[in-house]
Amino acid sequence: MKKTIYLVIALGFLSLNSFAQKINWVTFQEALELQKKTPKKIMMDVYTTWCGPCKMLDKNTFQNKEVADYINAHYYAVKFNGEGNESVNYKGKTFANPQYNPANANRRNSAHDLTRYLQVGAYPTIVFFDEKSEVIAPIRGYQTPTQLELYLKMFKKDDHKTIKTQEEFNAYYKAFKAEFKG
Template sequence: MKKTIFILLIAVFTSVSINAQKINWVDFEQALALQKKNPKKIMMDVYTNWCGPCKMLDKNTFQNKEVVDYINEHYYAVKFNGEGDDVVDYKTNSFTNPNYNPANANRRNSAHELTRYLQVSAYPTIVFFDDKGDVIAPIRGYQKPSQLELYLKMFKQDHHKNIKTQEEFNAYYKAFVSNFKD
């Protein structure tokens, strides 16, 4: 009997993990190339290996079905290690991390040149790009699904273009009704 229950539990957990929604992550250069064929905005998760809130964002927000479905439909999603050693070509520049130390791969390391270029000063930061690959805004810190929803929809619908002041953003924020469950 115990063996049967154990096998059933394994089957259930395996089924849950197989059926779990996943964001279709691509690298930044792929996202920029995809934009040329099918214009969409880009959402870049700038993280580090050592960052606790980054892991929470992955576990809680980027596993949320509503978040996953919305991002996959309306954005190209990019994961970028803000202290990694990738070479990234963007806007006629090649960005590297010349001070990267492989011994610190899972600890604090040197910030990547692209991280600095995008003005990322905290992890996690989600950087939004328009459908031409230009930066819209970096959003710093951990975001629950309902918090991220505001930015996903605001940038997707270009509402940010009509917001010129902090007061206008505050009014937009107060009027926004979230449909995503945390």
């Protein structure tokens, strides 16, 4: 009887996980190459391995079907460890993490040079890039699906180009009708 209950619970978790949509994550280098063939904006999740809100963003927001579907359709999605040790070529310059300590791989480490260049000062930060790999904006902190939806759609439609003041952004925010659930 106990085995049957455990089996039913396990199958329930498996079926719930099968509904979670997967984002097509690529490296930053891959996204930059893909942009050359098919121009699309880039959404970069700058995270660290030790960051609790980063894990919440992965679990609660990036596994939301509507979020994942929208990102997959309209963006190249990049996961970038803000304290990792990969080498990245961007804007004719190579970025690395010369102070990286492998012993600290799962805890605080030195910030990557690209992280500093993008002026990421907190994790998670989602950095949006236009079709020419120019930074649009960094969005700092944990975002729920409906909070992220605003930025995904605003940047996709280039609505940010017409917003010049905080008051204009506030009006845009108030007028925005979220459609994503969660």
